[in-house]
Amino acid sequence: MEKQFICGKETKRHIVEALKLVFPGIKFSSRSSYDSVRVSWTDGPLEHDVEKVLNRFQSYTRILDIDDRHEATGYEWKGIVYVGARHLDASRQLSDGRKQALIDYMESWEKTYLDANKPERAAAEMELITQGSLSGITPMDYPDLMRDSYPVIDRRKTNPSKVQAGQALGIGHHLMKSTETCTIIPFPNRRKMAVTMDSLNPDQLLKLNLLAAMQGKDSAEELLIESVKSVDEMFTEYANLLFKKQGGI
Known part of the structure; x- marks a missing residue:
């Protein structure tokens, strides 16, 4: 399909x-230049949820090869493939009240709010949302409008027999041409994951999102893909591990 550059x-x-x-109903502020788009907002949805929407509109794919580069692969929108802005950025600000609630809540944590990284702050915020102390925003179910991660193609695999032959001749494998086809890192089947997510009850959804935030995962769905255990089993196992480390058990 022919690409349109915008x-x-x-x-x-x-x-x-x-x-x-x-x-819906969330107020976003957006700015653009010739090659960038910046989306900002206050409170509302967590940053990693908004980043999933931005990932959907990435025009460039990262190519892992001898050199690490990006290629203009474009994104599909309403039947047309576009190559647009290269730099997409999400910037979330916290209101004074919400930030203070996190600062107070994390005083008893191993790391305070100021010392904590983004995943740790997100985990604390998820706990407060779960407790009902803070409001939370859940994305609407539009799997085709969200993508968990930045698009990547891995071409680093080489033919073992050619590498061995090259080593015998004293030739570095980076100087030899490879006939191997590239290995594409596939994006998760969003429709299949949506069905799996829909099968969880509200209590399990909260547990899954909390686990994802505390473990620094890009998405809750990622845990479902990686683990063969149920949500309840994962939550119990992680809780036991966490409180053992803190000396609570």
């Missing part, structure tokens, strides 16, 4: 349209 302003229009569907 500027950041046009990319921003697509992103804003998707954000309105995934997070």
